[in-house]
Amino acid sequence: MAYSVILAHPRPGSLNHALALAACAALGRLGQEVRFHDLYAEHYEPQLTAPELSRDAPLPPLVASHCREIAEARGIVIVHPNWWGMPPAILAGWVDRVLRPGVAYEFLEGDGGEGVPRGLLQAEAALVLNTSNTARQREERVFGDPLERIWKDCIFGLCGVSRVQRRMFETVVTSDAATRLEWIRETEALVRETFAIL
Numbered sequence: 001m002a003y004s005v006i007l008a009h010p011r012p013g014s015l016n017h018a019l020a021l022a023a024c025a026a027l028g029r030l031g032q033e034v035r036f037h038d039l040y041a042e043h044y045e046p047q048l049t050a051p052e053l054s055r056d057a058p059l060p061p062l063v064a065s066h067c068r069e070i071a072e073a074r075g076i077v078i079v080h081p082n083w084w085g086m087p088p089a090i091l092a093g094w095v096d097r098v099l100r101p102g103v104a105y106e107f108l109e110g111d112g113g114e115g116v117p118r119g120l121l122q123a124e125a126a127l128v129l130n131t132s133n134t135a136r137q138r139e140e141r142v143f144g145d146p147l148e149r150i151w152k153d154c155i156f157g158l159c160g161v162s163r164v165q166r167r168m169f170e171t172v173v174t175s176d177a178a179t180r181l182e183w184i185r186e187t188e189a190l191v192r193e194t195f196a197i198l
Contacts, residue, residue: 001074001122002033003195008080008091010040015172015180019129020079022184026191027077035069039090046093055101066098075195076123076161078151082132082168085146095155104159119160126156127194128166129187133173165194 005024009016020036027034044062051057059067070076080087105117128151152164167190169183
């Protein structure tokens with residue numbers, strides 16, 4: 001079983017890219033197989049179309065391959081910036097199209113979709129790495145840190161991944177090279193801490 005690393009940042013060479021590559025390298029040093037996806041580099045199409053809504057709908061090859069990988073992943077790393085308290089649209093579209101019924105969750109017999117789904121993902125843990133230009137104290141005081149709820153409760157919690165570690169690196173816009181290097185080292189340590197015991 002491989003580890004899935006999903007990156008959503010449009011600028012090559014960004015801090016997000018460096019964090020994702022550090023996560024891949026750390027997993028590799030742990031002897032793990034890594035499947036890395038830079039959604040922008042792949043030109044991933046985020047729009048969920050009506051024909052895909054059905055559980056048994058035929059899927060485009062790229063989406064089908066992402067579905068297979070995430071269903072089998074032993075662990076998941078997601079890397080993205082905090083934009084308006086949300087993931088970038090390309091990543092939200094990846095969630096819409098890939099974490100679908102029959103892949104990431106299912107409803108129990110007799111449940112028409114109004115109940116709480118049963119998670120299907122095999123991943124024992126997930127690590128979410130975010131970057132932000134908003135200081136942590138302001139994020140928590142003013143906005144309530146919506147990304148925490150989105151990833152831990154609304155996505156991974158419903159898809160069966162109970163161990164979710166998340167780290168917000170801030171404030172990026174005022175950070176210097178030494179701080180960013182420290183964040184990369186911290187990412188490597190977080191990967192070891194989150195996944196080494198699996």
